[in-house]
Amino acid sequence: MALACPETGRSATLKADANLLRAVFTQRFIKYVTWPSGRASGAQADAPVVVAATDARALRRYFTRPDIRLAQWPVKDCQVLVIIGTNARTTGALLKRVRGKPILTVGQDPNFARMGGMINFVPFRGRMRFQINIEAVRKAGLTISSRLLKLADIYQENPGPSQE
Amino acid sequence: LRLPLPFVWSLLLCCLLCGAARAEEGENAAHTTPDAATLMSMDMEGLMQVEVVPPAGRKQRLSNVAGSYTVLTEEDIHRSGALNVPEILRTVPGVFVRQVDTDKWSIGVRGFAGTFSSKFLILLDGRPLTSPSMAGVVWSIQLMPVELVKRIEIVRGPWTSLWGSDSFSGVINIISKTSEELQGGQSVTAAGSNGVSQMLRYGLPLEGAECSGAGGNAAGMVASRTAHLSMYAKSGYDPGVNTPIKHDHPSSRDWKYATFGFRSDWQNAFTDQLSIQGSATLSGIDEAVGVPFLGDIGLEKTDNNAYLQFAWDRATGLDAGWQFRGAFTNNRITLSDMELQTMRYEAELLHAAEQMGRHLFTWGVGGVYFTDRIDEGRRVRLSDDSYSRLDINTFVQDRITLLPERLFMTLGMKLDAFGDDYIAPQPTARLLYHGDDSEYWVAVSRAARVPNRLNEEGHFSTKRDGEFYRVVNSGDLDLEELMSYEAGFRHRVSDDIKYDISFYYDVYDSLAALDFDDVNRTATTRSFLRGTTSGADASLDWLVRPELTLRPSLSITLQDFPELSGPGQVGSPPMDGVFINGKLQCLWDIAARWQFDVLGGVLSSESRGHNWSNLGFDMRLQWRPKDNCRVELLSSVEFGSSDDPNYRDPEPTAGLRLTWDF
Secondary structure (H helix, E strand, C coil): CEEECCCCCCEEEEEECHHHHHHHHHHHHHHCEECCCCCECCCCCCCCEEEEECCHHHHHHHCCCCCEEEEECCCCCCCEEEECCCCHHHHHHHHHHHCCCCCEEEECCCCCCCCCCCEEEEEECCEEEEEECHHHHHHCCCEECHHHHHHCEECCCCCCHHHC | CCCCHHHHHHHHHHHHHHHHHHHHCCCCCCEECCCHHHHHCCCHHHHCCCEECCCCCCCCCCCCCCCEEEEECHHHHHHCCCCCHHHHHHHCCCEEEEEEECCEEEEEECCEEECCCCCEEEEECCEECCCCCCCCCCHHHCCCCHHHEEEEEEEECCCHHHHCCCCCCEEEEEEECCHHHHCEEEEEEEEECCEEEEEEEEEEEEECCCCCCCCCCCCCCCCCCCEEEEEEEEEEEECCCCCCCCCCCCCCEEEEEEEEEEEEEEEECCCEEEEEEEEEEEEEEEECCCCCCCCCCCEEEEEEEEEEEEEEEEEEECCEEEEEEEEEEEEEEEECCEEEEEEEEEEEEEEECCCECCEEEEEEEEEEEEEEEEECCCCCEECCCEEEEEEEEEEEEEEEEEECCCEEEEEEEEEEEECCCEEEEEEEEEEEEECCCEEEEEEEEEEEECCCHHHHHEEEEEEECCEEEEEEECCCCCCEEEEEEEEEEEEECCCCEEEEEEEEEEEEEEEEEEEEECCCCEEEEEEEEEEEEEEEEEEEEEEEECCEEEEEEEEEEEEECCCCCCCCCCCCCCCCEEEEEEEEEEEEEEECCEEEEEEEEEEEEEECCEEEEEEEEEEEEEEEEECCEEEEEEEEEEEEEECCCCCCCCCCEEEEEEEEEC
16 A cells, blocks of 8 residues: 655555554454354444453554453453464464354464464565455354455365366 | 784675675665554555565564573574574673684683583573583584574573573573474585585475465465474584684694484474484594693594484463473593493473463473493593483472563472482572563572582592692582572663663572692592672663664673682682673674674673683674575684783684575
């Protein structure tokens, strides 16, 4: 994305820290997800949506919305789990721990979707893209809006020949 | 000040190349950094166009450790210009490193510096490199190529509650790359005034499944394979003519070495990793210095080392999991008519439970069985020419959250049982306050260690004031003890600047040392030495510009061991005086394909009326003509002064290193 820089007149590229982008994306994802209880985006819920993170400190300063509460994992109850700053095996263990529960899992690992994660951040040409594992979302009883799916790369565990 | 010619030429060449490289550099594109509110107001399509700040725009991070702690990353290791592990450690604040002979390095933490320094622990992937018999590290057989090192963690101060009794004044934990990180081939050739060396490594996948996302797009990545193998071989020759050595006899000559190693890692069910690694090393040299107590020169020395290690690591949650490690190590040192062979079998099991309320428990059990056999020569004799001992240990640690995300207390205890003779409880209490941009910590620890085999049973001769003394052992040595009081704080001033300051006051008791009898010309090993070590370490990490990083540091150590009388002590006795070590590391990315790094260091010591000071520079210039090729010019020079009439400046060195990935 380019903005005009008033001092130089040249176009300026928007750049942001990876954690800031992950935090913003995560908060925006909530708007497009429906949980089995019918709760979506926390808008009609009395209590805020709880986002648990493996490194909550790294994201704390970017979570300012009152309808979303950031907590350090482990927590008893949460709607979203953000797995960042962990090694692949820890990521695998955490995904195993919440498998089948109505918790939206967000992370960044080449094997994240393969391990059963739902939304995986994928750096691509210096930008942040994301990949969605629809099967994992469905098994957890969550629903993701088609608008978000259109923007995402869809992960398929066993892509058919037509994919090529 | 006399500037040696090779160093001058290297410096001039670096300046010329730096200027040329700088001229090549283009202008950076302008960019704007938005805040969270701005990004939150953007739509998803807009967010997907925001560029991610690359890791090169590295932000300063605090370590979240209640202790004096430094981590060297893969990039730090590469940019140190080091050709071996001891040289890497020169960049670390508070760690004193000096090459004292062609194949020997003196490394010290918190004042205990010496070739046979026995007061800190050095680990390679969890396996101690410290010799169980001599308590020091024989570096001539620890030849892992630096290109295979992933990370080095340095802990200053006692962490015996976690690492055990050898970690008296610190722990240096070397972590190697997994075989998955060593895929493909690499050739590293080094040649210069310090000889030549060649390293080759190759890694390949063994088995695994692949999967892909929607084809051809960003998510169409290939998942990693699940089993990998890597192998390496390295050999080299060092004539030994440039080694800094301050004695009046020449350094050891004609060092020849060769090493071969492998590592295989297998990942299963995403949470488990099995690793097998090993190496075999052969080293030979015309020994000039020998070991201090031999008092002779012109010996032939050969060292052999082989080890095999198996490790299993299962993650069960955040900071939680099981680890098992088993290893066998075989060392053989032949020095003239003496041969020492040690074999070490070890196993340990660790479990880190997941956070339970306020508590995060870690516990472990381990055992080490070691045996040694000595074919005594005419210079050294031990009470028993073969020896074996079984050491058992267990530890438990609880990290208690006093204030969520802010205040933590760590209580730990390790119990070491050394054979049938010694049991050493080693408790610690640590408090860490984690602010938004700062950390404060205090720690109190008790440590204990068993005297090494040479102290307990050695019979040999040592030289003091020109006279030889016959060393005998008293046969009833006590555990060496330490009470340590530490405090420190770290502060991140901005994304570009952080500093770290720590203070310590260590009280030692019952250290083994030689008690000299001038009448009978004997020296008896006794547990009589007591004293204190106090000091401070301060370091700054400043990203001055995106292409320039400065890392100054200063360490001051005061050692007070009044009962230690004069020279002749075996191993690495403490000083009785002041030791100051200042460093400045400058890392400069001159242009896209050029880097220029300098490490300057000042050392000054005053002990028992003897003064010694040293100023040294290590320089590295890198040119990357292609993405898979690096050429480095490495050079170093030292200037010293001492009231020792035999002192002489070491010769400057210069060399080239060519790295090719294929």
